[in-house]
Amino acid sequence: MExxxxxxxxILSFIISSYVDSALPVGSRTIARRFGLGLSPATIRxxxxxxxEMGFISQPHTSAGRIPSDKGYRYYVNQLASRGSAPTExxxxxxxxxxxxxxxxxxxIERTSRILSSVTSEIGVVFYPHFGDLAFQxxxxxxxxxxxxxxxxxxxxxxxxxxxxxxxEPLGREDLGRITNFLNKELAGIPFSEMGAxxxxxRKEASDSLVRFYELALRLVRESVERTTSERxxxxxxxxxxxxPEFRDIEKTRHLFQALDDRKQFASVFRASSGGAGVRVFIGxxxxxxxxxxxxxxxxxxxxxxxxxxSLGIIGPRRMPYDRxxxxxxxxxxxxxxxxxxxx
Amino acid sequence: MExxxxxxxxILSFIISSYVDSALPVGSRTIARRFGLGLSPATIRxxxxxxxEMGFISQPHTSAGRIPSDKGYRYYVNQLASRGSAPTExxxxxxxxxxxxxxxxxxxIERTSRILSSVTSEIGVVFYPHFGDLAFQxxxxxxxxxxxxxxxxxxxxxxxxxxxxxxxEPLGREDLGRITNFLNKELAGIPFSEMGAxxxxxRKEASDSLVRFYELALRLVRESVERTTSERxxxxxxxxxxxxPEFRDIEKTRHLFQALDDRKQFASVFRASSGGAGVRVFIGxxxxxxxxxxxxxxxxxxxxxxxxxxSLGIIGPRRMPYDRxxxxxxxxxxxxxxxxxxxx
DNA sequence: TTTAGCACTCTATTCCCAAGAGTGCCAGAA
DNA sequence: TTCTGGCACTCTTGGGAATAGAGTGCTAAA
Numbered sequence: 001m002e003x004x005x006x007x008x009x010x011i012l013s014f015i016i017s018s019y020v021d022s023a024l025p026v027g028s029r030t031i032a033r034r035f036g037l038g039l040s041p042a043t044i045r046x047x048x049x050x051x052x053e054m055g056f057i058s059q060p061h062t063s064a065g066r067i068p069s070d071k072g073y074r075y076y077v078n079q080l081a082s083r084g085s086a087p088t089e090x091x092x093x094x095x096x097x098x099x100x101x102x103x104x105x106x107x108x109i110e111r112t113s114r115i116l117s118s119v120t121s122e123i124g125v126v127f128y129p130h131f132g133d134l135a136f137q138x139x140x141x142x143x144x145x146x147x148x149x150x151x152x153x154x155x156x157x158x159x160x161x162x163x164x165x166x167x168x169e170p171l172g173r174e175d176l177g178r179i180t181n182f183l184n185k186e187l188a189g190i191p192f193s194e195m196g197a198x199x200x201x202x203r204k205e206a207s208d209s210l211v212r213f214y215e216l217a218l219r220l221v222r223e224s225v226e227r228t229t230s231e232r233x234x235x236x237x238x239x240x241x242x243x244x245p246e247f248r249d250i251e252k253t254r255h256l257f258q259a260l261d262d263r264k265q266f267a268s269v270f271r272a273s274s275g276g277a278g279v280r281v282f283i284g285x286x287x288x289x290x291x292x293x294x295x296x297x298x299x300x301x302x303x304x305x306x307x308x309x310x311s312l313g314i315i316g317p318r319r320m321p322y323d324r325x326x327x328x329x330x331x332x333x334x335x336x337x338x339x340x341x342x343x344x
Numbered sequence: 345m346e347x348x349x350x351x352x353x354x355i356l357s358f359i360i361s362s363y364v365d366s367a368l369p370v371g372s373r374t375i376a377r378r379f380g381l382g383l384s385p386a387t388i389r390x391x392x393x394x395x396x397e398m399g400f401i402s403q404p405h406t407s408a409g410r411i412p413s414d415k416g417y418r419y420y421v422n423q424l425a426s427r428g429s430a431p432t433e434x435x436x437x438x439x440x441x442x443x444x445x446x447x448x449x450x451x452x453i454e455r456t457s458r459i460l461s462s463v464t465s466e467i468g469v470v471f472y473p474h475f476g477d478l479a480f481q482x483x484x485x486x487x488x489x490x491x492x493x494x495x496x497x498x499x500x501x502x503x504x505x506x507x508x509x510x511x512x513e514p515l516g517r518e519d520l521g522r523i524t525n526f527l528n529k530e531l532a533g534i535p536f537s538e539m540g541a542x543x544x545x546x547r548k549e550a551s552d553s554l555v556r557f558y559e560l561a562l563r564l565v566r567e568s569v570e571r572t573t574s575e576r577x578x579x580x581x582x583x584x585x586x587x588x589p590e591f592r593d594i595e596k597t598r599h600l601f602q603a604l605d606d607r608k609q610f611a612s613v614f615r616a617s618s619g620g621a622g623v624r625v626f627i628g629x630x631x632x633x634x635x636x637x638x639x640x641x642x643x644x645x646x647x648x649x650x651x652x653x654x655s656l657g658i659i660g661p662r663r664m665p666y667d668r669x670x671x672x673x674x675x676x677x678x679x680x681x682x683x684x685x686x687x688x
Numbered sequence: 689t690t691t692a693g694c695a696c697t698c699t700a701t702t703c704c705c706a707a708g709a710g711t712g713c714c715a716g717a718a
Numbered sequence: 719t720t721c722t723g724g725c726a727c728t729c730t731t732g733g734g735a736a737t738a739g740a741g742t743g744c745t746a747a748a
Contacts, residue, residue, distance in 0.1 A: 004635060026739050040691050045742070063698040063741050103571060104507070108605075110576075122638075140486055140495055144504050150496055152486055159486050162506060163448075164687075227447060232454075237602035238582065248594055257583035343508075371710050384722050389711070407710045409727040 002054070010046050011035075012056055016068045016076050020231050020319050023245040025065030034213030052249075070284040070318070073296070077281050077322050086327040087228070090119050092265075094328070098335040108343055109234045112312065112336050117237025119332070120325050125270060129234040129302075129309035129340065131161055132193030132224075139183050141176050149176075151224050153192070157305050159344040163224035167216070183220075195221045230266035235260070235315075246294060246317045259291035270299060270311065277301060279330045284318050296320050300333035304340060312336060346398070348419070355391050356400055358365075360412045360420050364663050367589040369409030395610035414628040417640070421625050421666050430671040434463050438672070441680040449473075452687060453578045456488045456656065456680050463676070464669050466660030469614060471577040471686060473646075473653035474571075475505055476537030479604075483527045485520050487571045493520075495568050497536070501649050505686040511560070512521025519617070526557050527564070573610035579604070590638060601633035614643060614655065619646060621652075623674045628662050641665050644677035647682060656680060 004012065014035060018026045028041040028048060048066055051057050056072035068076070097115045102108045109126050116124025134155045135303075142150040147170045152162040153292055169180070186202070187195055199221060203214035238260065247253045254302075260266055269289045282297040298320075299313030348356065353588070354583040358379060363372045372385040372392060392410055400416035403409070435620050441459045446452045454468050460468025462479055465565075478499045485493040491514045496506040515523070530546070531539055543565060547558035582604065604610055615634045627640040642664075643657035 025741090029741075033590065041741095042691055043689085046690085049743080059696060059742085061694085062743095063739095065741065069580060106576065142484055142486065142500065144496075145502050148502070148504075150504065152494055154488065158489050158492070160492075160508060162492065162494060164504060199415075232450065234694095237605060239598055239605045242594060242598040242601055250592055250594065250597075253594075254583055254586040257586055261581060263581045317549060369710090373710075383711095386712095386722050387720085390721085393712080403711085405729060406712095407708095408728085409710065638739095 004051075004056075004179040005054050008047055008051060009079070011044065011077060012051060012068070012072055013079075014088070015048075015057060015066055016072065019067050022058050023082060024058055024321060025067050027065035029318065031067070043096060044050070068318075070286065073283045073318060073322070074286075077283070077326075080326065081322055084325070086331065087324055090324075091331050092121060094331055098339055102149055102343065103337055105340075105343060108339055110236070110334065113234045113236040116312065116314055116332055117235075117240060120314050120316070121237075121240050122320070122325070123235055123237045123241060124312075124314055125233055125235040126312040126336070127231065127267070127270070127310040129304055131155075131159070131304075131309070133191050133307045133309070134159065134305065136187050136190050136192055136195065137188075139180065139211055141180050143173070143178070144238070145173065146170065149220070151220060153225060159304065159341075161225075161344075163227065164219055165223045167219060171216075175309070179213060179216055179220075183217055186217070192225045196226055199202075231262070231264075231271065233267060233270070241316065243318050245318075251295070255291045256295065265289070270297065279313075279326050279333070281322065283327065294318055294320075298322070298325055299328045300329050302333050302337045302340070304344070309340075348395075352391055352395060353423070355500075356395060356412070357420060357423075359392075359401060359410055360416065360489075362420065363411055364665050367402055367412050367663060374409070412662075414630065417627045417666070418630075419661060421627070421670075424667055424670065429667070430675065431668055434668075434672050435675050438463060438675055438679055442450075442683055446683055446687065449684075449687060450682055452680070454580070456676065457580040460656065460658055460673070460676055461579075463672055464658050464660070465581075465584050466658040466664070466669070467579055467581045467585060468656075468658055469577055469579040470656040470680070471575065471611070471614070471654040472545060473648055474632055475499075475503070475648075475653070477535050477653070478503065478649065480531050480534050480536055480539065483524060483531075485524050487517070487520060487639035488513065490514065493564070495564060497569060499649070503648070503685075505569075507571065507687075509562045509564055509567045511563060515560075523557060523560055523564075527561055530561070540570055556568075568598065575608070575615065577607070577611060577614070585660065585685045588661050590663065596638070599635045603633060609633070614641065614657070623657075623670050623677070625666065625670065627633045638662055640666075642666070642669055642673045644673050645682070646677050646681045648688070649682070 011031060014031055017024045018030065028044040029046050032039055032041040032140060048057065051072075052059065054068065055069060056075060056227060057066040058069050060067060094115060097111070102111060105128070113124040113126040116126070134154060137156045138154045140152045142152070144150055144164065147167045149165050149167055149171070150162060151165055152160055153159045187198070190198055196218065199214055199218045203218065206214050238257070241247055241256070247256070259300065269287055269292065272288065279298060280299045282299070284293055284296065287295065287297055292315075294317060295315055296318045297313060299311050299317050301308050301311045303309060312333055314325065355375060359370045359526040362374065373387040376383055378383040392401065395409065395674055398411060400419060402413050404411060410470065412653050430483070438459060447660055448457060449472070453472060457468040457470040460470070480497060481500045482498045482678055484496045486496070488494055488508065491511045493509050493511055493515070494506060495509055496504055498504045531542070540562065543558055543562045545563065547555060550558055582601070585591055585609055586597065591600070613631055613636065616632065623642060623644045626643070628640065631639065631641055636659075638661060640657050640662045641656050641657060645652050645655045646648070647653060656677060658669065
C-alpha cells in the first residue's frame with residue numbers, strides 16, 4: 001500500500017472518525033473548522049481530491065462530502081496496528097463478566113457472544129471449538145443399553161468430549177472392555193481428525209480376528225468424534241444492527257439477515273476470515289461475501305492448548321470504531337480461551 | 345364469545361383471508377365483487393359497520409377498508425379448530441426432512457427450527473427439552489481427573505443426559521463407587537427436578553457418617569441436573585420477517601428484534617404461551633408482550649415418554665394463514681417428538 | 689503552495705394539488 | 719324489514735415545483 005503524506009493521513013483519519021461518529025459524509029468546511037491545522041477549506045478540498053483519486057475516499061454524489069472507502073478504512077486500520085491501545089473501561093467490564101462461574105460449554109459460548117455484543121454494540125459471534133487437532137489419549141465407553149454407548153474422549157491435558165452413539169448391535173460387557181482397550185492402544189497420541197483415516201488404513205491390513213474390532217472402532221469414531229467438524233456457532237445482538245443509520249433501508253438489511261440466516265455460508269465467511277493468529281479485520285468486500293459489502297468483521301482465532309480451535313468476533317457496519325473495537329475483541333478472545341480451558 | 349350470523353361470519357372470514365393475502369385493508373366494494381353472494385357494497389358496508397362495532401375488525405383511518413382485529417382473528421381461529429384440515433404437500437415435505445439420519449440433540453433442534461421456518465416462511469423456534477419431570481433410574485460416574493467427573497443420568501426408558509462437573513476435591517475410585525451406589529439407592533424413581541430438595545431434607549436428618557455423602561451428592565446434583573431448567577432455545581428465519589410488508593417500518597421491527605434478542609424474556613413469553621396440550625395460538629396482545637402486539641405465536645408442547653418436556657412453534661405477523669400453519673406446527677411437533685425419543 | 693471567490697450541481701424538504709379509495713347516511717325500492 | 723343506489727365527505731397517496739442548503743471544482747491572485 002502506498003504511503004500518504006502526514007497531512008493527507010491526518011485528513012483521512014479525521015474523515016474516518018467523523019464519519020464513524022455521525023454516519024454523515026464529511027465536507028471540507030467541517031474539516032477546516034474542527035481541525036487544529038490552520039488550513040482553508042480550499043486547501044483541504046485539494047487534498048481530498050487527491051485522496052479520492054487515490055481511492056481512499058469517495059463521494060456518494062457530486063454535492064456531498066466524502067466518505068471513507070474500503071481502502072481508506074484499511075489504511076487507517078493498518079496504521080492502528082502499530083499503536084494498539086486498549087480502553088480500560090471496557091477491559092474491566094469484560095473481566096467482571098468472565099469472573100462469574102460458568103458451568104457448561106453452551107453457557108460459555110452464549111455468554112461470550114452476549115458480552116461481545118453488549119460491549120461493542122455490534123453483533124457478537126462465537127464458534128464452538130473443534131477438537132480435531134488435539135491429540136487423543138484415552139477413551140472410556142459406558143453402555144446405555146440397546147446397543148447405545150456413551151463414549152468419553154480425553155486428551156493428555158484432561159480435556160474431555162463425549163458422545164452418545166448408536167452402535168446398531170448390542171455389545172456385552174466383555175466386548176466393551178476389549179474395544180476400549182483396543183482403541184486406547186491403537187489410537188494413543190493420534191489427533192482426533194485423523195483417527196478415521198488411520199483405522200481405515202489399518203483395517204485393510206488387519207488379520208481376520210481383528211477386522212471386527214476395526215469395524216466397530218471405525219463406526220464409533222465416525223458417529224462421534226468426526227461430528228465435531230460441523231461448524232456450530234452462536235450469535236447475539238442482531239437488533240443492534242437495526243439501530244445503525246446505514247441499515248434504515250429494509251431491502252439492504254434483509255439481504256444481510258439472509259446471509260446471517262444461512263448458517264453454512266456465514267460460517268464459511270467467518271472461518272475464512274480468521275486464518276492466522278491474532279485479531280484480523282475484514283472490511284467491506286474483503287469479507288468475500290456479496291451481502292456483506294457494507295459490513296466489517298473483526299475476528300480472532302482462539303487456541304486450546306496451543307492448538308487453534310475456533311474463532312470469535314463481531315460483525316457490524318463498515319463504519320466501525322476500529323481503534324476501540326479491535327483491542328476489545330482481542331481481550332474477549334483471551335478471556336474466552338482461559339474460561340474454555342477451565343471448563344473442558 | 346358471542347355468535348355471529350352466518351353472513352357476518354362469511355364476511356369476516358373473507359376479510360381475513362383477503363387481508364392475509366395482500367396486507368391491504370379490505371373495502372366493501374372488493375368484497376361485493378369477489379364474493380359469491382349477490383349483495384351490494386352498501387349492504388356489506390352495513391354488516392361491516394356492525395362487525396366493527398362488535399370489535400372484530402377496525403379501520404386504520406376513516407377512508408380505508410377494514411382489517412381484522414385480535415378478536416376477529418381469534419373468532420376465525422376458533423372456528424377453524426372444529427374443522428382442522430392438513431395440507432398434504434407440506435406434510436410430505438416435513439416427513440422427508442425428518443427421514444434423514446439426525447445424530448445429536450443439537451442437530452435435531454437446529455434442524456427442526458430450520459424446517460419450521462422453511463415450511464411456514466415464519467420464524468421457527470424450538471426449545472431444548474428439559475428432563476426435570478422424568479423419573480431418575482440410574483447414574484454412572486466417570487472420573488476425568490483433578491476432581492472432575494462425568495455424570496451420566498438415565499431414566500427407566502433409557503433416556504440419558506450427561507454433565508461434566510467439577511467437584512472441587514479429587515475423589516478416589518473407592519469414593520466414586522460409594523457415591524454412585526448411594527445415589528442409585530437414594531434417588532431411584534425420583535423426578536430429576538426434585539432431587540435437590542429431597543437430598544437437602546434427608547441431609548438434615550442423616551447420621552454423621554452419611555452427611556458427607558449427602559453433601560457430595562447435593563453438589564453433584566446442583567452442578568449438573570439442575571442446570572437443565574435453564575431455558576435454551578434455537579430459532580431460525582428472522583430474515584423472513586423483513587420480507588413482510590408490516591415490517592417495513594424499521595422502528596417497529598427493531599423493537600421486535602430486541603424482544604427476540606432478549607432470550608430470557610422471549611423464553612418466558614413462549615413458555616407461558618404453550619401451557620396445555622396440543623397446538624395453541626396466541627394472537628397480538630394475547631402474547632402478553634408489548635413488542636409482540638403485531639405478532640402471533642403458534643406453539644405446541646412436545647412430550648417425552650408422556651411427560652411434557654418442551655415446546656416449539658413459529659412466530660410471525662398477526663396476518664398469518666392460520667388455517668394452513670396450525671396443522672403444520674402440529675405435524676412438525678409430532679415428528680420432532682418421535683425423533684427426540686430415537687436420539688436420547 | 690495556499691487562498692478567496694464564484695458558478696454549478698445535486699439532495700432534501702416543503703407545499704400544493706389532484707386522483708382515488710372508501711365510508712356513512714339517506715331516501716326509496718323490494 | 720331488508721336491501722340498494724346515490725351522494726357528499728374524509729383521508730391517504732403520489733406527483734410535481736419551488737426552495738434552501740451543502741459541497742464541490744475551477745480560476746486567478748497572494
